[in-house]
Amino acid sequence: MRILLFSGKGGVGKTSLAAATGLHLSRIGYRTLVMSVDPAHSLADAFDLEADLFHGTTGDPYRINERLAIHEVNIQKEIKRHWREISTYVISVLRTTGISDVEAEELAILPGMEELSAMMYVNQFRRERRYDVIVLDCAPTAESMRFVSMPTTLEWYMRHIFPYQRGLLKAVRPIANRVSPIELPPDSYFGNVQDLFAKLEGIDELLEDPKTTSVRLVTNPERMVLRETQRAYVYFSLHGLTVDGIIVNRVLPAEVSDAFFREWRVSQGRILEEIEAYFAPVNVKRVALFTHEVLGRERLEELAGVLYQEKEDPAAVVRTEAPFTFVKRDGHYEVRVQLPFAVKGEVGLFKKGDELVVEVGTLRRHIGLPTSMAALSPTRATLENKVLTVEMKES
Numbered sequence: 001m002r003i004l005l006f007s008g009k010g011g012v013g014k015t016s017l018a019a020a021t022g023l024h025l026s027r028i029g030y031r032t033l034v035m036s037v038d039p040a041h042s043l044a045d046a047f048d049l050e051a052d053l054f055h056g057t058t059g060d061p062y063r064i065n066e067r068l069a070i071h072e073v074n075i076q077k078e079i080k081r082h083w084r085e086i087s088t089y090v091i092s093v094l095r096t097t098g099i100s101d102v103e104a105e106e107l108a109i110l111p112g113m114e115e116l117s118a119m120m121y122v123n124q125f126r127r128e129r130r131y132d133v134i135v136l137d138c139a140p141t142a143e144s145m146r147f148v149s150m151p152t153t154l155e156w157y158m159r160h161i162f163p164y165q166r167g168l169l170k171a172v173r174p175i176a177n178r179v180s181p182i183e184l185p186p187d188s189y190f191g192n193v194q195d196l197f198a199k200l201e202g203i204d205e206l207l208e209d210p211k212t213t214s215v216r217l218v219t220n221p222e223r224m225v226l227r228e229t230q231r232a233y234v235y236f237s238l239h240g241l242t243v244d245g246i247i248v249n250r251v252l253p254a255e256v257s258d259a260f261f262r263e264w265r266v267s268q269g270r271i272l273e274e275i276e277a278y279f280a281p282v283n284v285k286r287v288a289l290f291t292h293e294v295l296g297r298e299r300l301e302e303l304a305g306v307l308y309q310e311k312e313d314p315a316a317v318v319r320t321e322a323p324f325t326f327v328k329r330d331g332h333y334e335v336r337v338q339l340p341f342a343v344k345g346e347v348g349l350f351k352k353g354d355e356l357v358v359e360v361g362t363l364r365r366h367i368g369l370p371t372s373m374a375a376l377s378p379t380r381a382t383l384e385n386k387v388l389t390v391e392m393k394e395s
Ligand SMILES: Nc1ncnc2c1ncn2[C@@H]1O[C@H](COP(=O)(O)OP(=O)(O)O)[C@@H](O)[C@H]1O
Pocket: 008, 009, 010, 011, 012, 013, 014, 015, 016, 017, 042, 249, 250, 287, 288, 289, 290, 291, 292, 293, 294, 295
């Protein structure tokens, strides 16, 4: 099974492109699910489905054609299915603070529940072998980052805090419940958490396996959008996910010659060049701005036609190596950069803002550094087997 994750800033075109990709995949023969993880769902809207028709069946995938289904993760339904114990406990705690019931219920939707629910589905569908490809239409960048870091966070919680907390609570509950205004979570709460965790087993390996999961970053040819895309690229790489495609959406079509757009065209041209250089060797696709909104199946098919060649396979595995990785070794940090072809010549290294610029011969790569490494400077570089290792230290 393949997982294609569409991420990017709000409004760049993630939902439209994910839906169009789903249509194309189903047309070339894959059993496909497009799943929306964005709490502000618009997947059904993209297909221009009647709200009543679609929402009557929420909680389960909705069939678009023989091989394509779409699914919007519905948090209220998920709470009933998976999160009851947890939200009941949180609600009871919130009530003791004097918050109204309705508010407490609203607040008990904890950050990350949608993402975790989506992951449970991914895991379940994989076990059932229901789909060949799952296309994830993610929330804007910040939340999708939470999505990918969730398994790691959870695992840490389960390993370090959970056993300790549970044991401790067993010991203190008889006393604490008499004196504390807040009721401690019942033992079933922990059973429930454990249960949920079991449902997520293996999802992190799935996300980190480039043969299974690919991230497609959607962007627009605008400076601010590009910045966010670059940060996302670093973040996904940091979490071991493989970004294997960039889609630049809403590029001004060549036939627009109106003077009003002159400046737009110049700046878009410059940014497009920058995008190609920054993300190389990752494939960059361009999609022009349409004369109309991309609404309904016909328009989505049209978008798919622009995005993919007739027989192109968006699920093909095109990258199996992360372009760069960050590691901590013997007390110092290292950046390892995959160089796509053997290069010769001097290695030049310098910092530019929070980016590391690597020059090898005529090749130049900009690597955004994670916060933990942004203050460090490159001290040494070694090139071996097409991998450049850069040592980073405090200067
Ligand atoms: N290439 C395009 N040309 C014209 N309109 C587009 C294009 N791509 C997306 N849109 C429109 O832009 C709006 C936002 O797109 P959407 O896919 O919902 O973005 P996101 O999911 O990233 O928030 C929608 O109304 C969509 O129809």
